[in-house]
Amino acid sequence: MxxxxxxxxxxxxxxxxxxxxxxxxxxxxxxxxxxxxxxxxxxxxxxxxxxxxxxxxxxxxxxxxxxxxxxxxxxxxxxxxxxxxxxxxxxxxxMLLFEQERFALMGEMLSNISHQWRQPLNAINLTLLSAKLAKATGRLDDEALDHAFETIEQNTLHLSETIEDFRSFFQNKAPTKLLPLHQIVYELHRIITPTLEANNIALEITWNSDTIHRLQIATAISQVLLNLINNAKDALESLDQKNKQIRIAFEYPPGGDQLRICVFDNGPGIDPAIQGKIFDPYFTTKGNLKGSGIGLHMSRQIIQKLFHGTIIVSSVPGETRFAIMLPTSVYCKPET
Structure with a gap:
């Protein structure tokens, strides 16, 4: 050529x-x-x-x-x-789709931040109201004041930690920057768990090998996992059932050359009539107000074009599974 x-x-x-x-x-x-x-x-x-x-x-x-x-x-x-x-x-x-997906993802993250901030802000507000009431009634002694200060300090620290989690997750992380897989999963777990718990959804992460902890992988995988988790959450949050669960399984066979990531949920499943369309750009079943229709499309683009891997979906009522296969090449490799 x-x-x-x-x-x-x-x-x-x-x-x-x-x-x-x-x-x-x-x-x-x-x-x-x-x-x-x-x-x-x-x-x-x-x-x-x-x-x-x-x-x-x-x-x-x-x-x-x-x-x-x-x-x-x-x-x-x-x-x-x-x-x-x-x-x-x-x-x-x-690139346009990628930027649109980033904005959609940022909107989702802002929603998560607002949710995680709501409780500590309410606690701070209640503490200040209690302190004002105690002062008005003459019951604001040093012990009550110290307790109020301690409560406010703990909650402001929680607010600061929440911002730090999101900043660390998104700050200056080029899609091809390599980070330990366990670090990416840890950060993802911290920012998404409170929102899942608020919807009574349990998140379980399993590893079949200690080798996985030593894998380095491009940070773009976090966007793929976050999209899959958010889709599973949307499918589960409206269900009136107990034991709603999302499970992520990482499998890396000894001496193998591929990392396998499976994301499961025990939701209602995907209608077979649309299962072949879910990776198409701008296709969504969530409505324009909640879904952009580009999350799964961009996830497949990242897996195929960046990692040279594959992503497939299988779904029946009661279980939906996204399976990702990543070859251990430039953007997914054992730590040296």
Whole structure:
């Protein structure tokens, strides 16, 4: 492919007439030399008829053949430019989808932050109201004041830790930056668990091997896992049932070359009629107010294009499973 590109570039620097003339003369010269040397060595003489053929044949055959080749190369150049333009359009489209997904994900995270802040802010407000009431009634002694200060300090510390968790999760993490897998999962667990607990959803994470803790992986995997968890949460939160559960299983066979990640939920399942569409861009069953329809599409793009892996879904009533297979290559590899 590189040699073809160089040939096309060089071809574009010269006019077709010059190329045909130059190659024809060169071919004729080579033909005469080769035929002359061959007949001289074989018979000691070069018959005029043979000499004429060695000159005539290149002059007659080289130009049309060369014209055909030049046209084919020119057409290849046109196809190459069209393909390049199409690739650029697709790349721009992917970047737009990626940005849209980031905004959607940030909106989801802001909702999680507001949920996690609500309780400590209420506690701080109640503590201040209690202190004002105690002061108005003359019961605000040093012990009550110390207790109020301690309660406010603990809750403000919780608010600060929540912000730090989200900042650490999103701050300056390029999609291809490698981090230990257990660190990514730990941060993900801290920011998503309170929201799940508020909806009575249990999150279980299992590992089949200590080797997984030593795996380094691109941080883009966190976006994929967060999308899958959020989708499972949305499917479970409206159900009137006990034991709602999301489970993430990491499997890495000894000596294997692939990491397997499975995300399960025990929700109602996915309708078979739409199961083949869930990875399509802008397809959503949540409605425009809650779903953007690009989360699963971007998740598949990340798995396929960044990790060169696969993601598949299987679903029956009572269990939905997303299975991800990642080869241990550049963006998923054992820690050195």
């Amino acid at each position: 590189i040699h073809l590109n160089r040939f096309i570039d060089k071809l574009g620097m010269h006019s077709p007439l010059k190329i045909v003339t130059g190659v024809t003369l060169a071919t004729t010269l080579v033909s005469v030399l080769c035929v002359g040397i061959f007949y001289t060595l074989l018979t000691g003489t070069l018959p005029p008829v043979i000499l004429g053929f060695s000159i005539l044949m290149p002059l007659l055959m080289t130009p049309p053949i060369l014209v055909i080749v030049i046209k084919l190369v020119m057409r290849l150049e046109t196809y190459k430019n069209a393909l390049h333009d199409e690739i650029e359009k697709n790349r721009e489209k992917d």
